[in-house]
Amino acid sequence: MRNSSMCLAGRRFGKLTVEEDSGKRKQGCILWRCRCDCGGEILLMRSQLVSGRVTDCGCVSRKRRESAGAEDLTGQRFGELTVLCRAGNDKHSRVRWLCRCSCGNTRIVYAMHLKEGHTRSCGCKKYNVSYNKRNLTGQRFGRLTALYPGDTENRFQKGVWHCRCDCGNETDVCAGSLLSGVTRSCGCLNDEQRRRMHEHMHYQHDTCLERLVRAQKEGGKNKAGFRGLYLTKNGSYHVMITFRKVHYNLGYFKSFDTAVQARVEAEKALHTGYMDAFERYCEKAGEDARWAEENPFFYNVMRVNGEFLVDTNAL
Numbered sequence: 001m002r003n004s005s006m007c008l009a010g011r012r013f014g015k016l017t018v019e020e021d022s023g024k025r026k027q028g029c030i031l032w033r034c035r036c037d038c039g040g041e042i043l044l045m046r047s048q049l050v051s052g053r054v055t056d057c058g059c060v061s062r063k064r065r066e067s068a069g070a071e072d073l074t075g076q077r078f079g080e081l082t083v084l085c086r087a088g089n090d091k092h093s094r095v096r097w098l099c100r101c102s103c104g105n106t107r108i109v110y111a112m113h114l115k116e117g118h119t120r121s122c123g124c125k126k127y128n129v130s131y132n133k134r135n136l137t138g139q140r141f142g143r144l145t146a147l148y149p150g151d152t153e154n155r156f157q158k159g160v161w162h163c164r165c166d167c168g169n170e171t172d173v174c175a176g177s178l179l180s181g182v183t184r185s186c187g188c189l190n191d192e193q194r195r196r197m198h199e200h201m202h203y204q205h206d207t208c209l210e211r212l213v214r215a216q217k218e219g220g221k222n223k224a225g226f227r228g229l230y231l232t233k234n235g236s237y238h239v240m241i242t243f244r245k246v247h248y249n250l251g252y253f254k255s256f257d258t259a260v261q262a263r264v265e266a267e268k269a270l271h272t273g274y275m276d277a278f279e280r281y282c283e284k285a286g287e288d289a290r291w292a293e294e295n296p297f298f299y300n301v302m303r304v305n306g307e308f309l310v311d312t313n314a315l
Helices: 046-050 062-068 111-115 175-180 188-199 209-218 256-287 289-294
Strands: 016-026 029-036 041-045 081-089 095-101 106-110 144-149 160-165 170-174 229-231 237-243 246-253 299-304 307-312
Touching: 016 041, 029 046, 041 046, 046 111, 081 106, 095 111, 106 111, 144 170, 160 175, 170 175, 229 256, 237 256, 246 256, 256 289, 256 299, 256 307
Parallel strands: none
Antiparallel strands: 016 029, 029 041, 081 095, 095 106, 144 160, 160 170, 229 237, 237 246, 299 307
């Protein structure tokens, strides 16, 4: 279900009424189909609408549009901010306004950030939160014990506590990270978890067998729709595959199906072929330990004229 706060259908911006999502994209953003009061139609991104840069389909001349100006926000209140006056446009023609916060500070804010609710104070409310004033002395958070408030005058580091970890190290941690459970050690816990994970994985020739299996089972999809595929600006698919820390460029394809086929064929030679060969080698090594000592496993790959040639002792 589309987030209602992101849906613009039915809203008006100047002479434009947003009708629907056109299904097209530009720079990864939705292009909204808009109907102008004159009857014209235009496709626009969300930022073009909410910033006030485009308010018609082009029927209004530039000179007339500039004389009309942007919506006047003077005197309006957005959260803790009260708009004082217009502060001009930036180099991209985005409208900015000078605002006064309830704390007394002033700040220049984009019109779209005010209207969309992204900016509601000068920044004072973001850091003046209740847990900054809590006394955490002696309290434990995972492996950390809070000792005393950190010595800092930087407003971006309010609520910092100096803590001692069970491993003996001491570190400064934000109170919010302690109370939310985001930080539970000086970093030693993460190091131990990574070591344990590494111990349970089987590596051969810089290749993790578990990751190869998981990627194929889960699909490993990315933004292009399939693992190893990358959508280029001209709409074609750049296909790549990595094996033993070597990146192979499989080419560029206009068709998605053709690109997927090229990736799958490469996986058969490099990933699936490697796992099958290693399994056969392990079976033979289990039957003849002496042979295994004299013949360590190898799986060498060469690419000749776009084809992968494999040399291995796991026959």
